[in-house]
Amino acid sequence: MNKKVVVLGVGYVGLPLAITLAKVGYKVIGVDVNKKIVKAINDGSLPIKEKNIENFFIDKKVKENFTVNEKPDYADVFIVCVQTPIDQVSKMPDLSHTISAIESIAPFLKKGNLVILESTLPPFTCRRIIKPLIESRTKLKVGKDVFLAHCPERVMPGETFYELIHNNRVIGGINSKSAHLAREIYASFVKGDIDLTDDVTAEMVKLMENTYRDVNIALANEFSLVADTHHIDIKKAIEFANKHPRVKILNPGIGVGGHCLPKDPWFLIHSDPKNASLILTARKVNELMPEKVAAKIRRILKNIKNPKIVALGLTYKPDSDDLRESPSLEVITLLKEDGYNVVSYDNFVKGHKYRSIANIAKGADCLAVLVEHTAIREELEKYEAKIKSLMRTPIILRIGTSYKPDFFDIKKDEK
Ligand SMILES: NC(=O)c1ccc[n+]([C@@H]2O[C@H](COP(=O)([O-])OP(=O)(O)OC[C@H]3O[C@@H](n4cnc5c(N)ncnc54)[C@H](O)[C@@H]3O)[C@@H](O)[C@H]2O)c1
Structure with a gap:
């Protein structure tokens, strides 16, 4: 060669x-x-x-x-x-x-x-x-x-x-x-496999792949917004729905980031605006997510004077150090623009590292877990009670999880 x-x-x-x-x-x-x-x-x-x-x-x-x-x-x-x-x-x-x-x-x-x-x-x-x-x-x-x-x-x-x-x-x-x-x-x-075709089909295939993901994420995100309105725990609801043999709902999040998904669907939309209506709607759902998340945090904190928010997770997806087009950064910017006191941490990001969640949450009114890296999830599962005990107001917001409790505790009467 x-x-x-x-x-x-x-x-x-x-x-x-x-x-x-x-x-x-x-x-x-x-x-x-x-x-x-x-x-x-x-x-x-x-x-x-x-x-x-x-x-x-x-x-x-x-x-x-x-x-x-x-x-x-x-x-x-x-x-x-x-x-x-x-x-x-x-x-x-x-x-x-x-x-x-x-x-x-x-x-x-x-x-x-x-x-x-x-x-x-x-x-x-x-x-x-x-x-x-x-x-x-x-x-x-x-x-x-x-x-x-x-x-x-x-x-x-x-x-x-x-x-x-x-x-x-x-x-x-x-x-x-x-x-x-x-x-x-x-x-x-x-x-x-290497599949051969013409140039236009190959261009379309790539855009369809990323658009497919964007639209499905938008659906999961929209489900999570509706679930919030009804105080339903969306994670549980998705887990149960995905037991249907032909259903595979993705995880909701705080928007869509990275170098590709936020922009590739626009290539399809502009190539055929008359027909790409679902793709456009999905894009708008995902683009609006950071604003909706910021609004949810504002709602939760509305009765607290000078609340201190600790934002955890800055990258555009879990377990990555990639900050490109990160919706988490957008949520933080929106809250700061509103005058909120927000400090942000992420062990994947230089300048934002921390020792323990308990340490950074001390005295805070809201721990907003915007991106749940595996280490964050594990630490929260182990030390949630301790972390809450150190906060001024014990609010931990994990995206995709209802802030309010279930209508009743299904496990309560289990022997
Ligand atoms: N990053 C991904 O995960 C990914 C995955 C699949 C497809 N893509 C697609 O691949 C393409 C590249 O993405 P990327 O993430 O590698 O981008 P990138 O920004 O990381 O890299 C692009 C590089 O091209 C250089 N460049 C710009 N103009 C140039 C020129 N005229 N001559 C030589 N170099 C030039 C830039 O300086 C930059 O270093 C994009 O179309 C993207 O949508 C990216």
């Missing part, structure tokens, strides 16, 4: 991919416009946290085959892994990074090259934006002289190296040859 691969964008997706390709024997150049990231990697300090990344990085093959640079170079394969955000106001897809990545490789493209987009894309990006762009910047015909495919990434941060190898992949080519050429690259390290 003496093919040369340029990976554009060495962030959460691109860096593990570049390392994996180098490990199986490709000569890989990682390219990033962020000078600090390039320098950090060249200095051996990794810009992202990922399980086992240090071990992979010092692998002999990786050291031999992987370099990082600020500019692209000639290669056989170019893989684009740059961010594809949305505009925060209009929620329209922002493809500027993808376009500038393609523009940066145009001078190096030659006959026989393969361009793969791993970044998540709105439908028709490959054929209506990327193909004409390559053809306008080079003398090459896409599908004949150079090949173009979309292979959306499905990894979950934290498990990226495992999932890169074991997940199934879908590859959409601008034509059949493009899809088959891209499969050769992925077949060198993927152990899961």
Whole structure:
């Protein structure tokens, strides 16, 4: 395997991919416009946290085959892994990074090259934006002289190296040859199935996957809001409902964060606004969750003078250090804007570490567990009574759990 691969964008997706390709024997150049990231990697300090990344990085093959640079170079394969955000106001897809990545490789493209987009894309990006762009910047015909495919990434941060190898992949080519050429690259390290299709289907598949999750989380969140109104313990209700053989309700939370779920459904909504009404509603339910959670805390504290709130859990999901688009930060900001005294802790986040929950909850009026990391859950289960005894007002709010008690204690008369 003496093919040369340029990976554009060495962030959460691109860096593990570049390392994996180098490990199986490709000569890989990682390219990033962020000078600090390039320098950090060249200095051996990794810009992202990922399980086992240090071990992979010092692998002999990786050291031999992987370099990082600020500019692209000639290669056989170019893989684009740059961010594809949305505009925060209009929620329209922002493809500027993808376009500038393609523009940066145009001078190096030659006959026989393969361009793969791993970044998540709105439908028709490959054929209506990327193909004409390559053809306008080079003398090459896409599908004949150079090949173009979309292979959306499905990894979950934290498990990226495992999932890169074991997940199934879908590859959409601008034509059949493009899809088959891209499969050769992925077949060198993927152990899961590799499904081949056209580019538009592959774009759609990725968006459907994340939208499916967003809509189902919205349903769980909406159930939890209704349950709050009726003073029902939603966790118990979901546990019982999920005993139905064809029901699988997800866990409710305080919203949806991370780099992908809050923005990917918007790519579908904007591609067909007339039909994407359920997707839009779900997005709005999830976007409103931090406000609803802040409102619930305000309600609970309305009779307490100058309440002190201890917010626990800052990341966008449990057992992760990822703060990107974290709804927890939004809840805290909303409460602070209202003038509440909020202190926040999370042992996964630098500058917010604590020794014990009992210690930080001392004298507080509300312990708001916004993200329940396993360690938090275990500590609460063991020491809840002690923690409450140290608080000024013993309110522990665990999201997804009713603040009020059940209508009666079902265990009371059990012998
Ligand atoms: N993070 C995830 O878990 C995940 C999972 C699946 C899919 N995705 C998708 O993968 C894509 C990348 O996501 P990410 O989380 O790795 O983003 P990221 O922000 O971590 O990394 C993107 C990198 O690209 C660099 N970059 C931007 N423009 C560039 C250019 N023109 N040339 C070279 N480098 C450039 C940035 O400096 C950055 O380091 C997105 O489309 C995302 O939706 C991400």
